[in-house]
Amino acid sequence: MFVTRVISDGGLRWSKTGFDLDIRLPWYRSLPLSTVSIAELKIDGQSIAPDAIQFELNGKTFALDELSRHPEEWWFVLDSAYLHVSGTTLQPGTQHKVTATVGIKPPYIPGFYRLTECTKQLAVV
Amino acid sequence: MSKQNGLRLGCTLFSFTNEYHGRQYSLDQLLERVAELNLGPGVEVVGFQSIRGFPAISDEFAGRFRNLMAKLGLEQSCLDIQADSLIRPDKPMTPEESFAYHEAQIHAAAKLGFPVARYQFLAGPDVIRRLLPLAERLEVKLGLEIHAPEKVNSPNVQMYREMYGQVNSPYLGFIPDFGSTAWRISPAFINYFRKLGLPERLIAIVQQLWMQDDDPKNPHGKIQIFEAKAREAGFRPEDIAECFIVFGLFSRQEPRAWLEIMPQVVHIHSKFYHFDENGSESAIPYEKILPVFVEGGYSGFMSSEWEGHFFCDDPGFPMVEAHQALCKRILGRA
Numbered sequence: 001m002f003v004t005r006v007i008s009d010g011g012l013r014w015s016k017t018g019f020d021l022d023i024r025l026p027w028y029r030s031l032p033l034s035t036v037s038i039a040e041l042k043i044d045g046q047s048i049a050p051d052a053i054q055f056e057l058n059g060k061t062f063a064l065d066e067l068s069r070h071p072e073e074w075w076f077v078l079d080s081a082y083l084h085v086s087g088t089t090l091q092p093g094t095q096h097k098v099t100a101t102v103g104i105k106p107p108y109i110p111g112f113y114r115l116t117e118c119t120k121q122l123a124v125v
Numbered sequence: 126m127s128k129q130n131g132l133r134l135g136c137t138l139f140s141f142t143n144e145y146h147g148r149q150y151s152l153d154q155l156l157e158r159v160a161e162l163n164l165g166p167g168v169e170v171v172g173f174q175s176i177r178g179f180p181a182i183s184d185e186f187a188g189r190f191r192n193l194m195a196k197l198g199l200e201q202s203c204l205d206i207q208a209d210s211l212i213r214p215d216k217p218m219t220p221e222e223s224f225a226y227h228e229a230q231i232h233a234a235a236k237l238g239f240p241v242a243r244y245q246f247l248a249g250p251d252v253i254r255r256l257l258p259l260a261e262r263l264e265v266k267l268g269l270e271i272h273a274p275e276k277v278n279s280p281n282v283q284m285y286r287e288m289y290g291q292v293n294s295p296y297l298g299f300i301p302d303f304g305s306t307a308w309r310i311s312p313a314f315i316n317y318f319r320k321l322g323l324p325e326r327l328i329a330i331v332q333q334l335w336m337q338d339d340d341p342k343n344p345h346g347k348i349q350i351f352e353a354k355a356r357e358a359g360f361r362p363e364d365i366a367e368c369f370i371v372f373g374l375f376s377r378q379e380p381r382a383w384l385e386i387m388p389q390v391v392h393i394h395s396k397f398y399h400f401d402e403n404g405s406e407s408a409i410p411y412e413k414i415l416p417v418f419v420e421g422g423y424s425g426f427m428s429s430e431w432e433g434h435f436f437c438d439d440p441g442f443p444m445v446e447a448h449q450a451l452c453k454r455i456l457g458r459a
Binding site for chain 1: 139143145146147148173174177179207210211212214245366373435436437438
């Protein structure tokens, strides 16, 4: 059930500039980034501004509003992507409620837009 | 490859999406487990699910895949290819681009040893017609999946039936998906909606509308009718959106309708969701459907296809075992 898989268990990590989150594609098959969006990221109920989030996949980093321009970049269904958040500092070992909402437009189903929202309570590692 | 006649069993690795997406089983481990549990011999694969970098297939990958399949006594049944016309959502592929996109996937099917490639409506009859010489040369049959809400006689299927009638090639055919021969929405989804906390009145509207006859000219129309009705009744848009999927997974059709296209059936998606206390599928009448394919003389593979990842985290292997036990009982092979 994809709703439980968007945020990986143990996927909340401390970083020098803020925190990182390990996320998965909520679909059964690989999709190009042009069909994927990060609709929302919240930590302890607070929305993170999209321009404070960088999206990393296949060793490359993108601004959230750039994803739609990358039909050539494929998110393989078994791989994690990483959200790098700056400006919100979390202490290692502390517990936080994280919500991530990923949108997809499967490119073979016209008009179908699916949002999958996942919330987990995670310790910063 | 053996040339056996009649309806042969197998499964699609799509049934194990929970195990695979959860990184509990790799592709190779799924194949090993399928062999161990005797859920073949047919194995169907979704290219964009199981193969990194699809449709590019390295010689090394193809060799390893073919060797493992042979070693395990499994047979390639069908490779699922996709009509991803909306990779750029605001700029659909041109027919030229779609042709090239399918061409690469048909080459992948041939390289991996699949005799059938499942294709999707969005390809369009013209692109498929132009791909026929390639399919004939590579000996890969192209099968259009007839998936709910489409039916044997719906306008989208008729377009292909007309084209097939003109070119008359055994390399063009159909792949029935049994979700389009359901008699109700699977209780698996109704239970899931309740677990999500959707209002009972909304669930009642879904079921009531689903039971009404389709507009034969527009089988996709029910989603809009449902949305309008549910909005008018004041339900939350996100709750309404959660229900859309059942209109695209289940539709009603007499099982005997498949006889009309039986000589053109090249593979089967034996879709299932949930079993009742007797081991029968709770919404898809297998006891009526399978005898139709026996009567019609279907010869080829039927993949057990469980779609449980939409509503639960349960593993697919026990479900496919139960499904094949049901099919064997109906076919008198228990």
